[in-house]
Amino acid sequence: MNTNQLREDAFQIFQAGLDAVNPAQAVKRHLQVHKNSLSVSHHHYPLSRYQNIYLIGAGKASAAMAQPLEEALGSLLASGFINVKYRHSLPLKRVQVKEAGHPLPDEAGIKGTREIVDLLKKSGEKDLVIFLISGGGSALLTLPVEGISLDDLQQVTQTLLRCGASIHEINAVRKHISQVKGGHLARLAYPSTLISLILSDVIGDDLDTIASGPTVPDKSTFRDCLQILDKYGIRDQIPSSVLLHLEKGLQKGIKESPKKGNPAFTRTQNVIVGSNRLAVEEARKKSELLGYNSLILSAFVEGETREIAKMHAAVAKEIRRSGNPLSPPACVISGGETTVTVKGEGFGGRNQEFVLSSAIEIKGWKNVVVLSAGTDGTDGPTDAAGAFADGETVQRGLDLGLDPYPYLKQNDSYNFFKPLEDLIITGPTYTNVMDLHLVMVGAKD
């Protein structure tokens, strides 16, 4: 397989991964309505048992997830309410859609979340609630407890971020000042039956972390929250409303977030309908159909993108040199979310920078192609999802007067790949399960 073939195949393999996490497809694959029974991943819900079926949700992909459900349930669906990011709504018949702020939550998000809570409060033992969660769900499902304002919430998040608290520490505090996160949403839905369909945008697909776990038991406590504030010495930088609430919680003046064993969770089914791993696995299947020896390296990829790219290039070289870890034609697949430490003034994204770094590493290697692209179709602030590189990319750049080294130094990957016509443009995909990386190695010929 020559370089052109490898590039074409790489794009098809990426596309297969993308298709697997298309929000509508992801929902349809995991949920079917058949003969008055709703099946969700081997669980069966006889629809005659339920008085009302409600649909709620929050996240960038939630409108796209709701469409096939409306179609499948038809008039069985009583009503619903979902929050999506601005410009992410789609036409729905029985479900109201509220556009709201992301990544920073806003009052629209709070308003929408209140609607969802009101709907849950009126749902009862004989009702079924289907909850759709996707990337951005944390910001789009926001409702602080009474007395804590949106400003207070943002201030405490900022303070925690600044002092270097981990995502788990930040989430512990957020869960304890929220009416919906940290299992509270499941508690509100109880005694209804709750099905939570999750499109994961988190490495490791930890249910406790995705959107701060609205439908799973919370492991953290009010005591933990106050210990976190003390650990970083930030009690005096926290809004008094937040501190007061946490202290009241410690003194048992407020109920803890729902823990393991809470009856709400006996009526809750959490199902991951789409994730980076799923995309990676489907990409792998496609690569095998196309005749490649293939291998999933990891769906846990994190780290500085230009360095992680070097490791992927190192695997490409080994395949060519020794046939390890697998022999050509080979396709090595990984996924996750890398980071860029911005030092330059350029324009690009983590995927394009991954590919630029790879291009430098594989310079001169025959029939080696690297692809990296974001499943949401938007890499950084650019209109590209990612890019391609092969062993000739650097030379083709130099021929156009584009020296890859200064472009990499300036974090200017977009402006390196655009004139080379090596960008991958998909447009917005309305899904997000982070990024896919492909390393393709053909025979030497």
Place this chain on the structure above:
Amino acid sequence: MNTNQLREDAFQIFQAGLDAVNPAQAVKRHLQVHKNSLSVSHHHYPLSRYQNIYLIGAGKASAAMAQPLEEALGSLLASGFINVKYRHSLPLKRVQVKEAGHPLPDEAGIKGTREIVDLLKKSGEKDLVIFLISGGGSALLTLPVEGISLDDLQQVTQTLLRCGASIHEINAVRKHISQVKGGHLARLAYPSTLISLILSDVIGDDLDTIASGPTVPDKSTFRDCLQILDKYGIRDQIPSSVLLHLEKGLQKGIKESPKKGNPAFTRTQNVIVGSNRLAVEEARKKSELLGYNSLILSAFVEGETREIAKMHAAVAKEIRRSGNPLSPPACVISGGETTVTVKGEGFGGRNQEFVLSSAIEIKGWKNVVVLSAGTDGTDGPTDAAGAFADGETVQRGLDLGLDPYPYLKQNDSYNFFKPLEDLIITGPTYTNVMDLHLVMVGAKD
């Protein structure tokens, strides 16, 4: 396999890799004397054909490589001369050993190289020369052309390094002002028969790069050298002796370095007797003997060590989570040479920092062990070769009051691992094929 077992096995696997590149073993494996015939990797040299057999060499391991040859050849060996690093000499009978400067070449190295050149000049068509090259060979085999001093040589190298020239560009210039690099040594040996036994310390084992390729055709030209100076605008920063020599070369006043097709190379056999890849492959064999599913990821590993470690940890997590790229008990092996961008004031090395970064990534993961260690037994300026980490390492550190994050920030990996007794101490191994990284994943419990 529990964590303790994984650690023990990891050490054994590392040791197997190390044994494979032990200088004496490496030479013995590739060269045998049997019934008056010398066999080197499927080539046979009838010893009766040769009048004299000479042994020459340069590198940290060259004395250790010479010992088994003296033993095998006995009185067939006429004489020899090798340059080793200070404190790296070993007792030899027929071969003189000169200790010299490394990594910076010194006058002792030049003196020794002149002895080698004199020996080669007196060798003739009926003689056999065995040349031993190993890590440090570039500095330890140094002889600038007449009129260029050691100071001049160092100045031009420094200038090229400072302006950001690549290793290939630096080598092009070095080869053109040297009497021995860039194929010149093979030319000097001609018409003798030349066997070059190479212990590679270079990623990719490119013969042209190892010690600046004394026994292989040179691809670069005087014209290239001057273009490199112009590319970086450093003609006026280069010692006049060097510039004069390069310009004279361009005007055909001096012969080019030996190119492909030069008769010298028809009488030269280059054999890599030890390399990172060989260590990685032997480590893999050992891991399979110990009952692991195993996989060679790459022997081309480069990049910022703490980020490359994250990629290794990501593979460990995937193995545990999905059984990709292979199922537990699993051993993933890689090798190469990572780098550390020193920002702190701590004490450590690239392998120990790799393991510290890994420890943070695998925190809390059951039965996952990471090992990284240098095959030369010396990681950075420390007395350790590397270190171990498992899922409990961070907690054990915290229990001793050692927070891994500031230790990583300060590049202080040695002082994190020493109190934990997680350092790997081998002492000097007299070999160097860069580093080995092992990721071990046992069953969940």
